[in-house]
Amino acid sequence: MPMIDWIRDYLDGLGIESRLAAGADETKANLYATIAGGGGEGAEGGVALSGHTDVVPVAGQAWTSDPFVLTEKGDRLYGRGTADMKGFIAIALAMAPAMKAANLRTPVHFAFSFDEEVGCKGVPHLIERLGRDLPKPSLVLVGEPTSMRVVDGHKGIAAMRTTVTGLEAHSSRPHEAVSAVVCAMKIVGKIEEIVDGLRAAGRTDGGFTPAWTTFNIGVIEGGSAVNIVPNRCRFDWEFRPIPGVTAEDVLDPLNDYVRAELLPKMQAVAPGAGVETEIMALSPPLQAGAGSPAVALARKLTGANHTEKVAYGTEGGLFELADIPAVICGPGDIAQAHKPDEFIEIAQLAAGARYVERLVEWAANDGNIAALG
Secondary structure: OHHHHHHHHHHHHOOOOEEEEEOOOOOOEEEEEEEOOOOOOOOOOOEEEEEEOOOOOOOOOOOOOOOOOOEEEOOEEEOOOHHHHHHHHHHHHHOHHHHHHOOOOOOEEEEEEOOHHHOOOOHHHHHOOEOOOEOOOOEEEEOOOOOOOOEEEEOOEEEEEEEEEOEOEEOOOHHHOEOHHHHHHHHHHHHHHHHHHHHHOOOOOOOOOOOOOEEEEEEEEEOOOOOEEOOEEEEEEEEEOOOOOOOHHHHHHHHHHHHHHHHHHHHHHOOOOEEEEEEEEEEOOEEOOOOOHHHHHHHHHHOOOOOEEEOOOOOHHHHHHOOOOEEEOOOOOHHHOOOOOOEEEHHHHHHHHHHHHHHHHHHHHOOOOOOOO
């Protein structure tokens, strides 16, 4: 919120009103601001510049400089969020005076969201208000790091937490127990089997690297001593579906396995045994169509003659789900994100600035979104 407050004060000083779309507990908020001239579409329509205000933690990482103090070394700027993707937000804010002065024919909106890093949890609170009490853009340019390449597709993300409850016993008497850890291992094996089955069935997309839906077990915890059969195990996991693969394609067969095969065996020994899988975050893939005006505008602004797909996710899929075309294009290299000594090259910031400068020129002198599709 201090960052959001700073941005609000900055924009207010330029005569640009911004509004907040808070989360459920109002301790975090999205920010939405509109810059429009007097001779165009007014506040509705136009182009939204979207970025997330949160960053991943630095705990346990070996940084050689303070991650929260911007540090210039040679041709790079170091700090948490420099690549992912605060450089884009900084560019947008730095260009706000020029946007304000340009008397834009079509408006430019700032859409800065919270909690993207934990599954795009913030931006739905913003999207639900677009077209209701906030002006709805015609398209969205998401500033995630692509090294200024135009990305028209990305994988989705489904983040899950599975908790297994078994029955403890002395490790010499496992026949009287239900090991929550062993059962969790069986569930993990089933997840792998399901995901491998999707790949074997030809549900792949050669535009991605890798070309198939992937999964990962990020955190697992259970048990207290080597000589106690554990009664509880919890693991956090995710899968990243390619377009055309839904969350149900993984969760339905997994739940069928647990219900029909695993639970009966567990509950035959311990009637109170159970398995609970909670959806922590769910964000859809992005698959912009060939006629997407968002893709056409990004290519116009960058001069790119082709598009790419990426394996990571963004809020772009959620905008697309709300019938707002989206494209991903921003400064920085995703390979630097989430790592110690994260950095962005100054040349990338310069390229990102030219991208937004060209957007301002287009919005002031042309701004015809209908001609892009």
